[in-house]
Amino acid sequence: MTQHVVIAGGTGEVGRQLLALLAQRPELSVRALVRRPGSLPVASNLEEVTFDFEDAAAYGPLFGPPCDLLLIALGTTRAKAGSTEAFLRVDRDYPLRLISALATTRPGAKVGLVSSVGADRGKGLYLGAKATVEGELATSGLANAIARPSFLRSDRREFRLLEALVNRLIAPLWLALGRAAFAGSPGWWRWAPVHVREVAEALLEASLSLKPGQRRVLEGPDLHPGPVARWGRP
Ligand SMILES: NC(=O)c1ccc[n+]([C@@H]2O[C@H](COP(=O)([O-])OP(=O)(O)OC[C@H]3O[C@@H](n4cnc5c(N)ncnc54)[C@H](OP(=O)(O)O)[C@@H]3O)[C@@H](O)[C@H]2O)c1
Structure with a gap:
């Protein structure tokens, strides 16, 4: 039977990977x-x-047509958005509106959310926004899977200094050291830079297989099955 998916953020780094995977599923x-x-x-x-x-009025009608799964991969940076308020609209308010509209219209639907490592602590502007969205999901009654990646690795065309440093310098060292010495450490892999493809694969599979009311959080080894499995860890 056809399953209906709605995705917000499909033009982003994780979103494009999600769409590529979805395109292979007729x-x-x-x-x-x-x-x-x-x-x-x-x-x-x-x-x-x-x-x-x-x-705000456009959200309700979105889920008039069938929706079994909502994927949210929206995000920006404070610098790109231009103000704290504009940042919060993208990273917090749009996801909140989507979740609320879905819960009202299709309470049996599922949600897959790209959040961030550290969202469980929720300190500061960025993680506070992520924590608020995760909190809304928790109380929504919707089955949900939340991916909490650390730094994302990708071929992003836009230059972001921190991401470039992580991609070129920190990630290769972090991953090599992890495989050599910390293969069994969930904490190490929780903070390890992770490729957007791995995040998309883990999130899509977890989201599609959710049972009614189920909640899953994907972080650390859940997002790094390759290296961890290769080095003999569950
Ligand atoms: N970058 C990292 O290292 C990192 C680490 C952990 C978690 N995350 C989180 O992972 C998620 C996905 O990250 P990503 O790097 O894939 O994001 P991204 O490449 O920056 O893509 C962001 C998406 O949000 C959309 N968007 C941005 N501003 C918008 C606006 N004002 N109105 C409507 N849509 C807007 C973009 O659409 P347009 O194409 O139209 O701009 C795009 O589809 C984000 O929530 C991010 O916070 C990122």
Whole structure:
């Protein structure tokens, strides 16, 4: 039976990986919410929907058409957004509106959320926003899977200094040392830089297999099955 997926953030680094995986699954019918038309590559099971995230009234009708799974991979940076308020709208308020509208219209649906390592502590602007969204999911009654990656590895076209440093210097060292000496340490892998493809794969599989009311958090070894498994760890 066809399952209906809605994705927000499909043009981002993790989102593009999610869409590539979804494109290989003809049993899934996908609606991707984008800000600008023509943002996404064509796929036979994909419908691109131009969506005004600022329009609070637009969220309810989104889930009139069927939705079994909502994937949220939205995000920005304070610098890119231009202000704290603008940052919070993207990282906190849009996800909150999506979750609330889905819970009202389709309480049996599931959610897959890209959050961040440290969101369970929720300190500061960035992690506070992530913690608020995770908290809303927890009380929504919706089955949900939350990915909490550390630094993301990707081929992002936009230059971000911290990501470039992590990708080129810290990640290779961190991963090599982890495989050699800390293969069995969940704490080590929790903070290890992780490729966007691995996050997308883990989140999509976990989200699709959720049972009603189930909640899962994916972090550390859940997002690094390759290195950890290769070095003999469960
Ligand atoms: N970067 C890291 O190291 C890292 C680490 C841990 C967790 N995370 C989290 O992982 C998630 C995904 O990260 P990512 O690097 O894949 O994100 P990304 O590449 O920056 O993509 C962000 C997505 O959000 C959308 N977006 C941004 N501003 C928007 C706005 N004002 N209105 C509507 N949509 C907007 C973008 O759409 P457009 O294409 O239209 O801009 C894009 O689809 C984020 O929540 C991020 O906080 C990131």
